[in-house]
Amino acid sequence: MHIVDPRIASQRLESLRRYRTPQAAVDIAADVQRLIGALQSRRKAVGGLDAAWRAEVPTELQERVAMVGLSRGTMTCRCNDASARFQFDRWARSGGLTRLAAVAGVGVARCKWTS
Secondary structure, three states, X not given: OOOOOHHHHHHHHHHHXXXXXXXXXXXXXXXXXXXXXXXXXXXXXXXXXXXXXXXXXXXXXXXXXXXXXXXXXXXXXXXXXXXXXXXXXXXXXXHHHHHHHHHHOOOOOEEEEEO
């Protein structure tokens, strides 16, 4: 069994501590503030589209089609199946999208789909 002098062990530990890179402090406050800012700007950009969606889109379509986002006048939607997409497309082309945009006070020119 090898006995180590406590002073030598202490010196070795101190030498290791000097060469070790310090750990960066984990602070998520800046990330949270950045996320809050992004969410507020998205909410401002979308305006009253969420309330208009609930008011204007027929309930049977609301259950099967979800609005995902709005960017540059293009509303992105997700749907459960092809028949829901077809029904929503018919509703949108028959003036529904125009009414939705008018009620929301936001420019919505077209709708695209995502999976």
